[in-house]
Amino acid sequence: MEEITRSMLRKDPLSGGWVIIATDRGKRPSDFGSVSAQTKGGFCPFCAGQESLTPPEIIAFREPNTAPNTPGWRVRTIPNKFAALRIEGNLDRQGEGIYDMMNGIGAHEVIIETTEHMGDMSSYPLNHLCEIIKMFRERTTDLENDERFRYIQIFRNHGATAGASLEHPHSQLIALPIIPRWVKEELNSSLNHWELKERCLFCDIKNQEIETQKRVVYENNSFLVFEPFASKFPFETWIVPKKHNSEFKTITDPDIYLFSEVLQKALSALYKSLSDPPYNLILHSAPIIRKSDGEKFKGIKDDFHWHVEIIPRLTKVAGFEWGTGFYINPTPPEEAAQYLREVINTK
């Protein structure tokens, strides 16, 4: 994550997308010296005993009778020290001629997943992984109470190539005052499909995948792991709940266990197949619709279906992709699914 302390949200009049732009002191040309910055080894502010080096914790799951910001935690959530957005203030929407902008308001939190500096999400004890997922649910539920926010994005960068700037395993959460364009696209597709068929698009995808089995990696009673038909990247892997459900935050404790099980199966299969590849993990859930939105988003929320996208970063995104939005994927998802199934089955 880039180190920004104050920012503006600016709207691209051509794509309709928004950009978070630093307004304090910008990065100068000389700051980009280490283009291929590696994850820093050595001293780690996320390790147990270093709690005073991070901003004060928001919440931690900890052993009984241990004080906040001291050791004894198992999963610990803190504000991001170099947040892309600020939690205090109003949006203060403004124009500048034909351009649109607002203050960079939002929440940016870090979920430190474990005290183990060399831990990896693919191999945590299952009960511990459940605690991390519970933390995701806890933070989402809490932040949805803030009327300024429209969307909560939980994500995880693993490996320097995937943008991780600290090695110690952590996830991140950004609460946004705007429904982001990728989510809007998925929402619109879901809505169109519903209007055409009166069925959920994700449910249809999930049913077809279970039917053909061609791209299925793993499944249990509540979740399906598969390689999407139009995978943008080799070994792109999705997890969807089998039962229609638009909001991640409604996940039950028993389903957290089943979700943790498939998540671990997926991550460990990728770890073994691709020798611990860099990846990004993204959790997409329905946006936050307020009563004050009235009819504007009517129905749109319920048509959504929460899911996780895991994107191994094995190929480069180059001019063609940036220019068109087409992606070139050298590994058919059917082959990727077969590799991953074999790795899971030979365990």
Place this chain on the structure above:
Amino acid sequence: MEEITRSMLRKDPLSGGWVIIATDRGKRPSDFGSVSAQTKGGFCPFCAGQESLTPPEIIAFREPNTAPNTPGWRVRTIPNKFAALRIEGNLDRQGEGIYDMMNGIGAHEVIIETTEHMGDMSSYPLNHLCEIIKMFRERTTDLENDERFRYIQIFRNHGATAGASLEHPHSQLIALPIIPRWVKEELNSSLNHWELKERCLFCDIKNQEIETQKRVVYENNSFLVFEPFASKFPFETWIVPKKHNSEFKTITDPDIYLFSEVLQKALSALYKSLSDPPYNLILHSAPIIRKSDGEKFKGIKDDFHWHVEIIPRLTKVAGFEWGTGFYINPTPPEEAAQYLREVINTK
């Protein structure tokens, strides 16, 4: 560019975007060993004297009385040996349940820009750069005659981080059977703006930038170089023709000279400011509308305004960006423009 010999186009039912997926032999897990593949040094198939190692040339600008596929060329266009799309065949649109796909038909060409292996687009003699731009115009004009194509994307990857797999300076061109989603987005925004204001969106942007001068890097009689208001990346730099013009291929010879001048100013300012940064260069022009399209795209084409986007690859694209389509830019475009102006002025 990934090495693909046969491919399918598959549509992502959620984003509406298309993906090119290899269908021959896919890349296996072990093929991704060198994630951070460096530009290969040493032996180069693009150097003069090695013409027999590339597919036969499509066209070359060469010295009088030199034969095709021998030395004597100045700018040489060849089919990409590892094309993402094939030129022969029909689209053969098909469904697979709820999914959509078609054959990976298209053209994928490489424009070898110079015989100088260590040359750089920022420092070619201006007349030579004009020849490269003429080659872009020549290939675009020729490929538009193929009724299967809807869009021609010219792009350039510079440096391994930006996806360049060969060091010898070259541009690429991909002709697509589908209007890509990014171009569609820009088209839709242009169309909406036209319907609202009866003015071109790009012209309005250009006029406001010239008026405020805050983000202007350079301009001459025909072209404006500026940092866009909502730059997704630090030092993102755009070039737009000052006169409204939807199609790149209509560029006149005098304007090719003026375009080459601003392109070189922009690239050399980036080169000096950021010590030869990796970058992607993208040329966006109006899509190809056929008579047979009838009313479907009425007006849409003329509302467009061709332009070039240069994206230095200084920051990492991570989970937040993949999840939302929001970008975090640590350098305000106003500051970037000032740096680049100073570099140009102190020359």
